[in-house]
Structure formats: structure tokens, C-alpha cells
Amino acid sequence: MIPELGHLALILALCLAAAQSVFGLAGAFWRRAEWMAVVRPAVAGQFVFVALAFGCLTAAFLGNDFSVNYVALNSNSALPAFYRVAAVWGAHEGSLLLWILVLATWSLAVAALSRSLPDTFIARVLGVLGLISAGFMTFTLATSNPFTRLMPPAMDGNDLNPLLQDFALAVHPPILYTGYVGFAVAFAFACAAMLEGRLDQSWARWTRPWTIGAWIFLTIGIALGSWWAYYELGWGGWWFWDPVENASFMPWLAGTALIHSLAVTEKRGLFRGWTLLLAIFAFSLSLLGTFLVRSGVLISVHAFATDPARGVFVLTFLTLCIGGALTLYAWRAPKLGSTAGFELWSRESFLLFNNILLVIAAALILLGTLYPLFMDGLGLGKISVGPPYFRAVFLVPMLPLLALVGIGMHASWKRARLGDVKRPLLLALLVALVFALGISLWAFGRTTTLALVGLTAGLWIIYSSLRDPISRLRKRQSLSAAVLGMSIAHFGVGVFTIGVAGVEAYKIEKDVALKPGQSAKVGGYDFAFRGLRNVDGPNYSAIEGEFDVTRNGSMVRVLRPQKRTYRVQTSPMTEAAITVGWTRDLFVALGDSLGGDAWSVRIQYKPLIRYVWLGALFMAFGGLVAASDRRYRTVRASEALPADSAARDTA
Amino acid sequence: MTPRRKRMLVVLGVLAGVGIASVLVFRALSENMMLFYDPSQVVAGDAPRGRPFRIGGMVTKGSVTRDTGSLEIRFVVTDFKHSVPVTYTGVLPDLFGEGKGVVAHGRLTPNGAFAADEVLAKHDEKYMPPEVAKSLKGAPPQGST
Numbered sequence: 164m165i166p167e168l169g170h171l172a173l174i175l176a177l178c179l180a181a182a183q184s185v186f187g188l189a190g191a192f193w194r195r196a197e198w199m200a201v202v203r204p205a206v207a208g209q210f211v212f213v214a215l216a217f218g219c220l221t222a223a224f225l226g227n228d229f230s231v232n233y234v235a236l237n238s239n240s241a242l243p244a245f246y247r248v249a250a251v252w253g254a255h256e257g258s259l260l261l262w263i264l265v266l267a268t269w270s271l272a273v274a275a276l277s278r279s280l281p282d283t284f285i286a287r288v289l290g291v292l293g294l295i296s297a298g299f300m301t302f303t304l305a306t307s308n309p310f311t312r313l314m315p316p317a318m319d320g321n322d323l324n325p326l327l328q329d330f331a332l333a334v335h336p337p338i339l340y341t342g343y344v345g346f347a348v349a350f351a352f353a354c355a356a357m358l359e360g361r362l363d364q365s366w367a368r369w370t371r372p373w374t375i376g377a378w379i380f381l382t383i384g385i386a387l388g389s390w391w392a393y394y395e396l397g398w399g400g401w402w403f404w405d406p407v408e409n410a411s412f413m414p415w416l417a418g419t420a421l422i423h424s425l426a427v428t429e430k431r432g433l434f435r436g437w438t439l440l441l442a443i444f445a446f447s448l449s450l451l452g453t454f455l456v457r458s459g460v461l462i463s464v465h466a467f468a469t470d471p472a473r474g475v476f477v478l479t480f481l482t483l484c485i486g487g488a489l490t491l492y493a494w495r496a497p498k499l500g501s502t503a504g505f506e507l508w509s510r511e512s513f514l515l516f517n518n519i520l521l522v523i524a525a526a527l528i529l530l531g532t533l534y535p536l537f538m539d540g541l542g543l544g545k546i547s548v549g550p551p552y553f554r555a556v557f558l559v560p561m562l563p564l565l566a567l568v569g570i571g572m573h574a575s576w577k578r579a580r581l582g583d584v585k586r587p588l589l590l591a592l593l594v595a596l597v598f599a600l601g602i603s604l605w606a607f608g609r610t611t612t613l614a615l616v617g618l619t620a621g622l623w624i625i626y627s628s629l630r631d632p633i634s635r636l637r638k639r640q641s642l643s644a645a646v647l648g649m650s651i652a653h654f655g656v657g658v659f660t661i662g663v664a665g666v667e668a669y670k671i672e673k674d675v676a677l678k679p680g681q682s683a684k685v686g687g688y689d690f691a692f693r694g695l696r697n698v699d700g701p702n703y704s705a706i707e708g709e710f711d712v713t714r715n716g717s718m719v720r721v722l723r724p725q726k727r728t729y730r731v732q733t734s735p736m737t738e739a740a741i742t743v744g745w746t747r748d749l750f751v752a753l754g755d756s757l758g759g760d761a762w763s764v765r766i767q768y769k770p771l772i773r774y775v776w777l778g779a780l781f782m783a784f785g786g787l788v789a790a791s792d793r794r795y796r797t798v799r800a801s802e803a804l805p806a807d808s809a810a811r812d813t814a
Numbered sequence: 815m816t817p818r819r820k821r822m823l824v825v826l827g828v829l830a831g832v833g834i835a836s837v838l839v840f841r842a843l844s845e846n847m848m849l850f851y852d853p854s855q856v857v858a859g860d861a862p863r864g865r866p867f868r869i870g871g872m873v874t875k876g877s878v879t880r881d882t883g884s885l886e887i888r889f890v891v892t893d894f895k896h897s898v899p900v901t902y903t904g905v906l907p908d909l910f911g912e913g914k915g916v917v918a919h920g921r922l923t924p925n926g927a928f929a930a931d932e933v934l935a936k937h938d939e940k941y942m943p944p945e946v947a948k949s950l951k952g953a954p955p956q957g958s959t
Contacts, residue, residue: 545850552846754905758882
């Protein structure tokens, strides 16, 4: 009964989404207040029914209802309750439902927090969101209904993919989706502005906090995914340039560019067309990511089972969304142009370069990700583009970007006079270089160009981002949340850069054959293999190795990596053991028995790897601080003012 | 210099920059792209020698051997028409096994064997890399599970 209720709720939600988009868009077009008045209740109703559908599916998982096909395929009565909830989005159908729930939640938030925006504008925003929502619900109901019954019911479930039975991966999809789908709000704002034919600085101010919000979630989601891949996939890398990782990284790059270009649009009224385009691209890349993951066209860790019908649907939807938005852009954007100018040496041009470099980076990744598809489609053979390509081409736009971050933060609008910060910045660059040399020679005993450039850039950006807030605090001057947030986020960029440089330049990865009693030396640490024992988990049994890690004879840690066998899916799973530290991670994973009680063991030494994720967290936190700036709230109160004058006051 | 000519120079400069950049990008792309071959193509001599590529297929049942205590492993990859012996040294992925799909990256040795430096296996029981599925398509299902 419960699954049918969920199915019905989803159908009702689809009807409400359709009403939301029709009344929103048509009501705004013909300026019918009574039609537009329907939109907010429709959003609320849609949310209630989507949440109900999602709740029904969750109930089916918690209640072990194996008469539902999707539950039978992805859960098991022995699966712990926490993972039974996580299993709801463990495969295609449920993750689509999650997508829809996240979109409904964003729509509800927009509807609730936009009371002071012009009626026609918000009706259009919600109308566009309704269209997207209706599209995804149609997709779900037509091709991937999670509520389909299984006749006869299964005795027990097939269990959740063991790789997904992990905390980080249980929370990774909801957070990542919140980011992905959040760009739909920026997209809807852009479409509404074009439909309205009005794009002013207050538009940028409405859009900014929403965009930053989505970006925060995307940042955390990507960092979580990277962390998961590091410890759970058993390979020990933090980024693989896997197509699905790229699929989440491209919207992030476009979204980062969008945040920066929105700053220019808000403060100076410039880059309007460009900002609209970026809003369209960020969401299009999110949709493309969904397409790449769902359709199974790419070879990837994350690929779900292939179903051509789904691929065709998502591709059609993608074409309609991007095509529609770009057509609208071509039609309306010329009217929205801006006239103000700026000098080459100004914050505007630094942000312009930031945008160009980020977009180039996204384009290069897109090229590498889609190239195999084109080649295959044209019958030119099956190829894959490996990490060396991405590593090489990604550095080209990123290195100048890092150099510009440090200076750009200190450039003022319109026309920058760097006079008084030029000297300290140059000095800091020298000091950073000396420190980088010192760190690499003293701590690691050797230096490489990559390490030197990365560490210098990282340290310099950290100095540059802290300089302004600290001097303001010392002089007891006020510091707006927006500026503070920007500084924190850029500080995070510095920390991240240091982490990447350290781990990429000095990591050591070694596969060795060890018998109990033998030991291996990696990165100055001794790993002594003590022996093996059997352990039992709730739904798996495991062989656990014990390694004593010592350094110059003193004990560091006992590491216990496992080789698990899950009872239902009978697939082996490597559970690496990691000891975490501020300066390095040590990583041990059990391979296979080599006969004669020898085992293959993968041992890794990963210096500074924690800073990769720590940097990402700082970026996200900086975003949070910036989005909490008072002016995003006061603008709502003073919205009645003519938009442009309101913007000029605070510019 | 007239403004018109100045503009022309700027446009030419941008075009040249874009041109050089795209040449470099496509070179990076073609240097780093890995071609995929199935065992039949390798046996027929279509696969490049002296250049790394990827080979994919099924691990033949009973073909996995190693010397006791050694990290070096030998197995045979087949598409049920032809087979290629593969050697690899290191830790294998979790889902590597006889009768299962595999993709290996490496190069051909002069004696016709494939020396892999990376072995990828399917990441879950149901999933198979599309290229492996395609190269196995039409083959008799002997020995497959």
C-alpha cells in the first residue's frame, strides 16, 4: 500500500509542478495577479507530495519491503538501518527521486524567502523551476519508477553495493545534489531576468546568495567524494579525473566563475550578458553531469546500469533546457547590455581574467571528458583520455589564476592603485619562496618545480588573503561579512594549493609482498606485518591484517586494514587503514594472498594530503560567511526603492 | 596607427593565441589518449607496438598463475575468439577474478604478451565497462557466468 501511495504522491506532485510552471509563466506574461497567486501554494504542495513520495520509499526500505523491485535490488534485511536509509539514493531510481526532492526544497526556499521581490519576476523564477521539476518527474515516472512492484516478492534483498556502505558516501549524494540542483535557482533567475527584459544590480544582489549557497554545497560534496575515493576505493588517490568526478567539477568551475562575475554585475553593473551565460552554463553542466552519470555512456566508477531510453530522455531534456535558454539569451541579451567602462588595471579586469581562466579550465575538462564519446560516435575507435591530459592542461589556466588571486584581492574597482600594497606583496612573494624552499628541502629533502611553485603560490595567497582583514581588525575598522568571507575562501585556495603541491610532489606509493614477521620501509616509516585474523561484521566477514608502524624505532600507530567479503553480493572489498596527521597520512591496504602466507600490500605515504580537503572546507566556509552578509537581507527590506539607486548607494 | 588597424592587430593576436592554444591542447589530447583494443585485434596485429594502449575482455578461467610469494601475476584475456597473455606486478583491484571482465593498461612486449602497468576490474557485480561488453558481444557464452 505504501509504495502505491508514494507513486500517487509523485503523480500529484507532477501535476502541481505543471500548474506551477504554467500559471507562473503565463500569469507573468499576461500580468494576471490571480494566476500568479497560485504559484506559491503550488510550490508548497509540490514539496509536500514529493516529500511524501520520498518518505514512502524510505519507509519501504526501513520496513524491508522486498516486494518493491528497487528495494529488493538495493537493500537487505541484514543491512544496518542507517545504510537502509542511504540505500534510498544508492541507485538510479532513488537518486532521481532525491534530485527531485532537492529541487522541490530549493523551490520552496525561493518561494518562502522572496516575498519582497517583484511578483512577475518571482512568478517567472518559480515557473522555470516548475518546468525543470516537471521534466525530471516525467522522466522518473516514465523510465525509472522506484515504486514498481516485484511479482512474486523477493525473499530477501540483493543488498546495497558494498562500496556505498560508508558514511561519507551515504551523505555525499544529497550534499552534491543540493549543489548541482542549486544552480537551477541561478538558472531560473537568469531566465526570469531575460523574460522580464530587466537586469539590474539588484537582480545580481538577489541572485548572489542563492548561487553562493549552491556553490557551498557543491564544494563540500566534491570534497566528500574525493575523501571517500581516497579511503574507500582502496587506491589512495584523491582525484582521478574520472568522467563522473569531472562531471561534478565542471559545474563547480562555472559556478565559481559565476560567483565572481555576479560580484562585478552587482557592484558595477558590468558583465551582464556574461553573467547570464555563466548562470546558464553552470546549470547546463550540472544537467550534463546527470546525463553522463545516468545514461552509462561513459566508463566510470560511478556508472549505473545502462539504459538507452534514459539516456535519450536526459539528452532531449538537456537539449531543450540549454537550447531554450540560449535562444532566449540570443533574443533578449542584447537589450540588457551595459555601458560603463573600466581600466585595464582594476578589480574588474582581474575578475574578468578569473572568469576567462575558469571557463577555459572547464572547457578543457569538458573536451577531455567528451572526446572519447565523439571519437566513438564518429567510429574513429575506442579511446579514453587519461589523467596525464587533465593534469597537463588543467595547470595551464590554473597557475596564472593563482598568481592573479593574490593581487586581485587588493585591486580596487574602476581603477586600481596598487602603490601601497605593491611592496608588501612583492616582499611576501619572496618570503613565500624562501619558506617553500625551506619546507621542501628541510622536511622532504629535495625539491621539484611543482612543489616549489605550488608551495610558494599557496603561502603567498594565504598571506595576501589575511593581510587586509588583519590590518582592518588591528585598526578597529569594520569588516563586512562579504569581504571576510572572500578572504576566508581565498585562504582556503591557498591551503588547498599547498596540499596539492605537497601530496603530488612527495607522495610515495609502493606495492610489496609481505609475510607475517616481515616489514617494509616507506617514506621513513617501518611497516611491520604482524599477522592476520578473522573478523565478522553485521553483513560481511573480513580478514584483518595488523601492521605496527614505527619511525626510528618509536611506535607511531597500529594499522588494521581489512579485506571484507559481503555475504549477499559476495564481492571482496578492501578497507584501507589510515593514520591521519597534520603533516602526512600513512595508508595500508591489503591486496591478495600470494600463497605461502605472503600477502600483497599497498603502502602509501601521503604528505600534506589533509590540506586538500581542509582547503575545500575553508572555501565553503568562506562562502557561508559571505552569503550571510547583511546587505543580502537589507535589500529585501528596501526592495521598494528603484533598483538602480539602491545599488548605487552601497556600491 | 589608425584605430582600425589597431583593432585588426588585436583580432589577429587573439586568433593567433587561440590557434596556438588549440594546437597545444589537441597535441596534449592525442599524446595522452589511450586506444582500446580487444584480444582479436591484438592477435591480428592491429594494436600499436611500443606505445601504450588498453586491452579488455574476460579473464580466462584457470589462467591466473603466480609464483608463490611473488607480486607478479600472469593471466590470459580473451574475447572468446582470441586470447592474449598478460603480466602485471602489484596489487590487483578487488573485483579482479577469473571469468570476470577486465581492462588492462600497458604495452605489448616483443614476445606478444601484454605487460600491464594498471589493471581495472568491474566496480560492481552487475557493471561491465561498455567497451568490454561490446567486445564480448556476439561471442559464444562459453565459460561466462
